[in-house]
Amino acid sequence: MLDSDQIKKGQPPVWRAALFGLCPECGAPTLFDGPVKFRAKCDSCGLDYGRYNVGDGPAAFLTLIIGALLIAVALTLDAVVRPPFWVHVVLWVPLTAAAVVYGLRVGKGALMASEHQRQAAEGRKVDKEDD
Template sequence: MLNQTENTKGQPDVLPAALFGLCPHCGQKTLFANVIKFSDKCRSCGLDFSQYNVGDGPAAFLTLIVGAIILGLALAVEANFHPPFWLHILLWVPLTVSAVVGSLRVSKGILLILEHRNQAREGSIDKRDGE
């Protein structure tokens, strides 16, 4: 059995692959079609990315985490510096959007890569005779 920390030939490690959008099979930059949408398949090796079901599970979870961090930072800035309201909007809106989109891209990439490496498939119930 292959150890999860081992890297097989041509396959990048999980975190760099997710950060740079590398194909989990060949390592080429073909995982994403745009910022957070997966390509249908790898343009290099032909791996079909549509067979993996990552879903949008990480979206709500990451939004809550990033929102809590941004809220803490905004409150700290307000308590220490008292900037005008427009400066808060100018600072926190783009930072929040970029943090959510960036973390969503990485988390979706990690989930797809791990699904590929572990050969995860939809579960099924084995029906045995007499049950």
């Protein structure tokens, strides 16, 4: 793991880049082009975001976690307050959508920043010389 001393000047820590959608190189808020879509490159420093393979890896994982948490809260609310069904629909549908979208932004941003700070790349086959 990288200590804060090992992070280059101007690079935000992984948690800050993930929470606020910051460029992992310069810290400018240019990581996302849409709700969960990365931009092609940073407008400030020119870092090519396309070279990182984040994909939609955190999507299923985050959706299941957020779903489980919100179901637990919804069941607790229903047991304690017993609101009408329409209150559940009005409350939980937009909250679930917002939580999933923000969770994806944070998850994808964390993976991108982590790959950048650790200089992750695809594995390459190395030919060994015969001794």
